[in-house]
Amino acid sequence: xxxxxxxxxxAPSKSLKAKGVKGPEACFSNIIEDLxxxxxxxxxxxxxAETLPSVERSGLTGSTTKWRNVLVFRKPHFDxxxxxxx
Numbered sequence: 001x002x003x004x005x006x007x008x009x010x011a012p013s014k015s016l017k018a019k020g021v022k023g024p025e026a027c028f029s030n031i032i033e034d035l036x037x038x039x040x041x042x043x044x045x046x047x048x049a050e051t052l053p054s055v056e057r058s059g060l061t062g063s064t065t066k067w068r069n070v071l072v073f074r075k076p077h078f079d080x081x082x083x084x085x086x
Contacts, residue, residue: 005077007044009035011069035071044073 012035015027036046050070058064 003077004074007073008070043075047072
C-alpha cells in the first residue's frame, strides 16, 4: 500500500524580477515555476493549489477571517517495512 508524505507551503504573493522576463504575469509565473522546480528536485510532486480561510486576531478581542493561498505537494513515504524489498 502506498502512503504519502505531504507538504503545504504558502503560495508566493509577490513576483520577483528576473533577467529576460518582462511583464507582471510573466514575472509571477516565473516565481511559481522556480518554486515548483525546486520542490520537484527534492522529490515533491505538485498536487494542487488551495485557498483556505484563516481566522486571525484583530485588535484586543476581535477576530477576522483572511484567505490564504497554499500549494500542496506530496511524495511517497517509505517506512522500514515498505522500504525493504528482497
